[in-house]
Amino acid sequence: MPLLLGEPALVVTRLQGEESLSALYNYTVTATTPDNSNISWQAASAIDIKSLIGKQMTLRIALNDWRTDTGTEKAYREITGIVQQVRYLGRRNNCALYQMVLRPWLYLAELTSDFRIFQNKTVTEIIGEILADYDFPHEKRISETYPPLEYQVQYGETDFAFIQRLMEAWGLYWFFEHQGQQHKLVIVDNIGAHKPFFAGSPHVVGYDQQTHENRKEYIAEFHHLQTLTSGRWVTNDYDFTRSRADIMSLDSQPRQTSFNQQEIFDWPGNYGDPATGDHLARVRMEEQGAAGSRSQGSAPVPTIVCGCVFTLDHYPLAKANCEYLVLGTELDFREITERTGKADFSLQCHFHVQPVTKIYRHPRSVPRRRTYGPQTAIVVGPPGKEIWTDEYGRIKVRFLWDRYGKNRESDSCWLRVSQPWAGNNFGGICIPRVGHEVIIDFINGDPDRPLVMGSLYNNVTMPPWELPENATQSGWISRTPGGGRANFNGIRFEDKPGLENYWEQAERDMSRLTKRDEEQVIGRSRAVTVGANDALSVAGESSLLVGGALGISVGGEQNDNVGGAKGINVGGAFMTAVGGYHSVVVGGAHQMAAGGAATMTAGGIFCINSANELVISAPLVRIIGSGQLVLQGGQVLINPGDCQNCGGGGGGGGGAIIGKPGIPGILGGTGMVGLSGLPIPTESPTESPTDTPLPTPTETETPPWSPPVG
Template sequence: MLSLPIPSQIQRLLTDTTRLYRLQGDGSLDALLVQAWSLQEALDTPWRLQLITLSTQVGLDPHAMLGQPLQLHTRLADGSEFARGGLVTEARAESADGGFARYCLTVEPWLALLAHTTRSQVWQERSVTEIVESLFALYPLATWRWSPCVAQHLATSTNAGLRSYTVQYRESDLAFLTRLLAREGICMRVAPDGTLVLLADSVSREACEQDVVSASALGGAGVRYHASGAQEHQDAIQAFGATRTLPSASTTVLSWDYQAKRAVAAEVPTAHAWGGANAPALQDYALPGAYAHADTEQAARAALLQRQSVEARHKTWQGRSTVRSFTAGHWFQLTESDMDALDALGQSEEDKRFVLTAVTHAGLNNLPQSLAEQVVQQLGHADVGEGLPAALIAQARATGYGNTFEAIRAQVPWRPQPAPPREYPGMLTATVVGPQGETQASGAEEIHMDRLGRIRIRFDFQTLTQGPHTSSASSWVRVLQRWAGAAMGTQASGAEEIHMDRLGRIRIRFDFQTLTQGPHTSSASSWVRVLQRWAGAAMGSQFIPRIGQEVLVDFFEGDIERPMVVGALYNGQGEAGRRPTPGGQAAQDDLSPLASSGDHRPGAQGNLAGGHSPAWHGAGAGAVEAGGQANAAALSGIKTKEYGGWGYNQLVFDDSDQQLRTQLATSQYDTQLNLGHLIHQAWALSCAPGPTGPCAPARGC
């Protein structure tokens, strides 16, 4: 008897309820017949489902399939179905022959979309949950839920989970999310329907659900350790064993608190035996960076999270099974295994409960033999999964399904491995900002500084808000100074013009903060320390960058969440304007750069480009008409600016050859002290105190 043509058989099998696997999707996706599939999943990462399908429609458009929801339904031993669903992220049409074609699809949960988006943004004074949810708010398809254990877990962290300053820079959303959650000891699991579950206590049965086969009464509750066979009433585990690795025996963390001038440290020993009598007691010594922990209790908590991460991987269990519903993050009860013999030694049923941490699946649909042979003859063999273990492939070919898995005992807490902060070897530029994140001074309020001498900055990437809760400024940043100390230095009085805290820190905005990308992100920094050349008790110097100035920012130990201001930058060319004329005579504006500079008013302060130009342009040789300064002098020195005005104080060094000159001057009454070569008085000393009259060198000053 001749078999039906392949297209007719495929069309009939699409409605056959006895097939082991079927697809559910919209449009052309619903007309695809599963031939084979493989899936790799693990905690803390999105899974990836590979599908090989057949269709009677040769001309399907793979481009139209992208982004479409698709579910793979697996028939279980009791006749029910177990669904895994996600979005089609890759589709390709393969060989076609005789009126039918093969299509290969990749399906992933919505969480995988975060790997395709790179952002730079800042959050200030936001909790971990606010940061995560502001990131998810940018994805309309996002579905997630927090396990009840997370709130209790964060309540014991520093500031109850409130983070003063968090930065994502040139980093995918997925990489940033993984790093943030790992630092807080929160792990992720993706439910079969694609919902993301965030949890902090894997031991809790609310956080990790029981596997549906383990919970089923068919064949007895739990999952049996038993050989597989066609006559089995329930899926079973065929291979199961443990692997131990030599871990460290203790974890120590240490962080330096510059405000308290002390080291904050804690050590947490292992809660389990780490090896035999000859096993060395190794120490894991971690340095999370400056002022990472508020006190010893918080340091001990951080060390405990790292310790739990090590211990969760110290002893792991590997197995191979035919349990079609196994999912990473679910737990199962092992029954009828060799472990039952340990019950007489006091082992409890809890010791036989395991949480799956990773599962690799492979499946082949139970197509009629004639159809399977014709498909192989015309389209070739289906590659179930490249790189999968041979035993897994053999199991799938024999029974239609197989998996390999890793697990830990359910009473052992699972923690993601600590993610070190991303290191940034280069420096960034930023703009000093005021109390409200403004980049232009208002009147006399030119300096914004805290009691530590820190300022606040805004990176360039913070200028465009990218999401809720992001910030347009930084936390307080320390500032590099030439000379700093209490009760002395070169800082002018009048704190209203400097935005600075009691530690001398300022706030800045990085260049990348010009584009704030997410809700609740920030367009400025927290308080940032300012690097000084020399600092000590009651001595030193202090220069606090003012609001709107561009500064150069480096990072402690390469951690972008630990910024420090190391200097300031000129960024303006400037314009000229109307030159002074005797008697108020009319004159044309001279708009060439630098043309209007003079002894008491530097040129280029209005700035055609809107930047900040140098105080002196003495090295700008050449004619004014050609854009030069008409002066080959070499000027250097220090010049301050009056709060809310254009007055100044300055110390100028003129190193022109054979014309060395030093000037100490203030615009108040145009008072000057000139030493060395004088343009009008040649070699002499001149002291011009303004309205009080001249002072001749012979009589002293």
């Protein structure tokens, strides 16, 4: 308090204000400068009111005018607060008038807003973490156990609005205890946490509407109210991990009135566990039930205090004489002299109460924050991880508004990712990778329920091909984790007129399965290059139709294995050129047919072997040995059909070589020739230098060979 001439510069003349459960109280203090002729009104008007802002101020109301049994600990009722506003009202005679507004320290939480994420913390832990930023006393008197909340966001809310919203949702409420020139915040969830104003003894206040005789502490007015309320609360929500489960919760506490079954259905309930839903439904139903039985009154006493309990006595309605919890008060105190405390005064206290048989639940006054349109975020994960996901394909992100984020997997909850199609083990899926920018939207606009809707390019993650010069290209390019720009699987469509193209790449292996028929039509050329092996397996028939030439070039070996028959039909010439050895092995019969001439040429020996019989058949057969012709066999038969007793001796002596002397003898004296139509040479006479030998009657000139006609 500032001083004027060594004495307090301000004297309180009036105190009025409101204080309620789960509400920031507001007390207005009117004060004047001392009525001292030595203090000019100019000096009285020059008090530095700015220096009072933010200061903590305590007002004391002496209680001995109302009770004689207050004791030393409760000789005063204190009202403490922080000076939130000071106003200079003007001059009154030689004094200056001022007005100050006192607010609780929790009012400071209305001056701070933030975007923060809380994960896997109970509601009381979140509240404690927020209040830890304020160096003021607070206490929790709670009896219930609260579950950890997977994900809660303070989304641009003031600290006060955020914790108030959480407490209202979960059934917690609060009030202040003023004592020892401090005001302590007390957070409660049960009626047993409230105490009488005078600790250690019940606080009984009698009802006395008329006489007020022999009563310093009495209630002058008291009105008991009964109100029609809803009797059932139903809530529901959805948990995608139990998508077929019914997690609806219902709580019914109908009061003994008509129309007590009216039902409120609340959706979404903002829960995933049925037990949590039951708790939230019960809290809302308790709120409805408590609001049905309330009372209000007035008393010229300062001892009916918000958050305390007292017992009403001597009220005409007998059932109203019970213990009450003070929900709120409106206090008006006039002409309090700070220096002596002996000036005349008047006091009036209006109050609102409810029986302690009903637990108090504060109505939900703070709405949930809503988002307006989508946002973007950056995908995060553990160090060294390029892809970070779970069994549902969810990812984690760092929101751009999250100034506490560390670009780690702890920056958010798991976010479901929208996919082009999602079925039971079928559909499409693309997992956004660490460092990618993604589009975020929220279910029902709730910041606590984010979804990934898509991805965006930025200056760090650029498109897969240069733009705008390749604006006609579209497609899909992946990236091998840890790889570079060349390591990917992809497809690409080029729509530039005249250059339309479809392109695909498999970074390593490619597999394709067609469970029935497959047809491929190529309008022009096709080229296939295989860097290593190529295998084709056809379970049924296979056909190859080539309209023009077909060339097959094999750098190594080629093996054809045909389990059945094989036919080769060539409409024109057919040539086989073998640079080395050529072998044909036929397990059964072998037939070669030529419509025209047939020629077989060997650069070395030419052998024909038969295990049984060798037949050379033609209208004309010529066997020509340009050097020598040798026919060798166990028996050599010439025209065997004309020789009945042809035979030779045993052993090899029976053989003969055509063209050697003695052949006719070997063949018998018949004069037959073994190779019909061919000349049998005889011994030539001795040559003379001047005689030219003439052919014998048995010799004929051999005409030049020509192929048979037809």
